[in-house]
Amino acid sequence: MTALFDLDNPTPATRRDPSTPAWVIAFETRTGATATLAGGRAIPRPCSSCRAWTLTGYDAPLIADTATVDPYAATPLQEAAALILAVATYQLWGTPGRYHLTPRHLPGLRILGHHPPATHVTVVIAHTCRPPLATQPLPALRPSPRYDGPPPF
């Protein structure tokens, strides 16, 4: 009698949880990044090398790169120091828990457009596993107030 299944040599277990959705497996296979960064939100994460806390997220909704920044706000002078040292700078948007990053200066790339000065927006500097250039804590921005009036339609 021939067995239909060879039960002595079970199929090796996959690394993934079987409940992982197919789109997450496809996303991670194509990009090589974990799906936790999907959506463009910058999340707090310790650096894998120096264990310092960083904010990590994609820097654009499309054709994005992973941005890892120190969670400190830079002054215009500190941003200029980052430019001289060829360290990327980003503008931080949003409120705690919903931060987003957009690039201001990427070494070797010319970014079109003008950026408001660092005195008007929150500028953060890429993490380099060295003492951070910027030292001011991130501003505790409040979420925008809700609209409590009648519906605008």
Ligand SMILES: [Zn+2]
């Ligand atoms: Zn580091």
